[in-house]
Amino acid sequence: MPVQPTPSEGSSVTPGATTSDDHQRVWTPRLVLGLVSIVLLLEVLAISYLMISTALPFIVTHYQTTQGAWLLTAFLLTGAVTAPVIGRLSDMFGKRRLLLACVALAAAGCLLSAIAPSYGVMIAGRALAGFLVPCLFLGYSLIRDVFPPKAVALAVSIATTGMGLVAVPAPFLTGWLIDDFGFRSIFWFLFAVVVAIGFAILVTVDESPLRVRTTVDLVGAVLLGAGLAGVLVGVSFGPSWGWTAASTLTYLLGGAALLMAWLVSARTVAAPLVDLDVLRRRPVYLTTISAGVAYGISGLFAVLLPMMVMVPGIMGLGYGWGLSAEDFALFQLPMVIAIVAGGLLVGVLVSRGFAPRLLMLAGLSLMAIGMLVVAFNHSEKSTIILGAVILGLGQGMSYAAVPNLVIEAVSPTLQASTASIVAVSQSIFPAVLSVVAFTVLNNSHVAMVAQGATFYDSDGFTVAFVIGAIVSVVGALTALAMPRRATDEIAETAGVLGAA
Template structure:
């Protein structure tokens, strides 16, 4: 009997450790997600060249479009994965992302470039599709370590990516990074096809297209308003229109989720304290990570000659030295966390300690940022916390959610991650733009905007405060998590494992 056709209980006892096939399977999934992780940094480094080539001032759409589609597609792909198979949806998402990257690589104009980048956003849900698939098909003994490695990476791409970005862009132009994504995704897709079996776990359900449209439109409206509010003006008609429309659509989605028999997202899941707080903590971790990755390069790449009290005037390739400690510590934190969970440590403690370490990293940078070695060390502290926090999320969900609802539940967490990552940096820069603009004539710096030393301290301290708030929320995660009730045993078929949602028991309070 193949692993893909075994019932849930058989998966847990099948095998006891690593095999060459499992190693290749994990490697291919991790490499896929490392491509996702480095895509943010690579596109950010290439953004000035992209904007100059297309002569556009709307470079922010390269990041916003990706986040929008990542947030919107998460719940849809999560439900489809639970219905039709996680491996199948993982490969479909990778294929769509490869097509999006191909469009970017050959885009004749900026509008086409944005379309391609938006389509690439479906790669974001591959994080939870990957660890949900591993949860179903890997032996139970190595599941905790595997999902921790998946969420934090092996560092094979993430650590050298800053150097790789500079080399590709300087020698082959910005299009080369999108060709790199195309080749990488195709290669990883083939490896997954030959090494990874399909999950036997199924959720017999129907896709809530109304809910998908309402939720997607609502998130899009709010994110567009928050992303472009600083440019358009917070009281501008367009900003308010997108914000009001987004909130109205989200309200309509919440109402529809209470009346539709099989909604896109089971709100009862979020009423479970463990899952709701996990989603919140995950959003904080990923949002603050995004904020750190935006603030640090601005801090260190600012010319010291401006006399602002910070900055070293380094270029993009030199900046890679500051990012390597952070990326390496994310990897180390994930591997350590996975081994600790495998030895019985509760993932709740990992989220608390991870967010606390991130807060410490933010506090240290805010207090002292005049020394290169110390900044590298502080970035490593924050990275170690990120590795712990990232790894805690899938392990917390595995504790609280039955296999049939892993991808669906993880998609809710994915929405929180993308939304907070889009909103938090914009909110912090709204504070900087309102109160901490450096008094430097724009003609001296070719129109660029700089902030005071106190402004950067406040920005990092805001990040520290958000991390600490997330850590306090993580403390409230129950010490003993009672898993959401799964399907009755008589609904599990040994050859085609399906679950009829009408017979799935309700949510148990933890």
């Protein structure tokens, strides 16, 4: 029988909070509707990224900015900083309650972006919408607590990659909204859908019975958030401010100092934002790294792809076909189908005993191959589609492997808080990779600026995709290094910690 790790220092489990009653449950119509509600919410999280990426060329042109990466970075940075806090609060007050609170804040962010008069307000709205990010781990952690045990592996795979109900038609919906109503319609649509799904979850999903008595490390949250923001601002604006400028160095060094202060704080408080003792366990930190890589690569590809194919071919940049948003939907469809197929494949294989770490290894390897295919030939549509399909299959497999790895690695009482550690990585990696890619492009690969829009040369995209491929390989090697039996590793580490 697997050894259950004890709660981190400074926390305790509420007596009587078990899932024994849930183990006797069978599938009911309400349970099915609850799963559909969670699936739709998490698909909205996924397609919101797709929608914003597709609308990115229109948004940066409208506001005449070269800092398009911050549309995604602000969203992800909020997710990275709030995920551990939300994880702690959900352990204390209930996962469903915190899920609904995040949905309400995200809806407010979508509304703010829809009416944004300036790019700064647009970024503020996107930052608030970042409360959708914690919904990912809250969703599958809630499933772990209230769904029949035999259905958990398939249910979390469906929840994190979707059933195609929204993902497949999403590109066509995105194209129609942008081409016919402008980029603001994307945010109005997301606002309405998030509100509707929040109500559905309210009436169809049960609350988790698990509770943990703990505290919330607000100081750690401020230090981590400010540190990450400082470093990313310095990296983003370094090319335009100058790498040796006082402003650049202030943000970079100040951000680094705050991150160091956060590490010190995490070692001194009773219940830190991120439990470093849990994080240092081999299954946990390797899962955290590989999950971050998977999300980082998919986010980078989502940003770069529309920027290439929607550029008019007559500009002579060596890429681009001037696709409209609706044309781009058809172009992207094979990749979306591959993502859904990869996720469902993992759900089936895990339920039949396949090791999630091997599926993560396969997924990240496919993502590396897809990146390389596009890196060295992005002048032909067929090659880009091939690379996108390969990457999409790997993305679906990697995304679905993550929650199964987390469930395998930790006890139910630490599910949400540990998953929140992984969620930090899932937010930081795409935020950092997007900023790095734009920094490289803006620093030495600007081909021309026309009507407020910046266009990059072909070599710049090659470099960006190669960077993605290298990071994917690192993630694959990390998955390969995972222990064959995570519970054995946890038992060994827990014994060492107990002895200490």
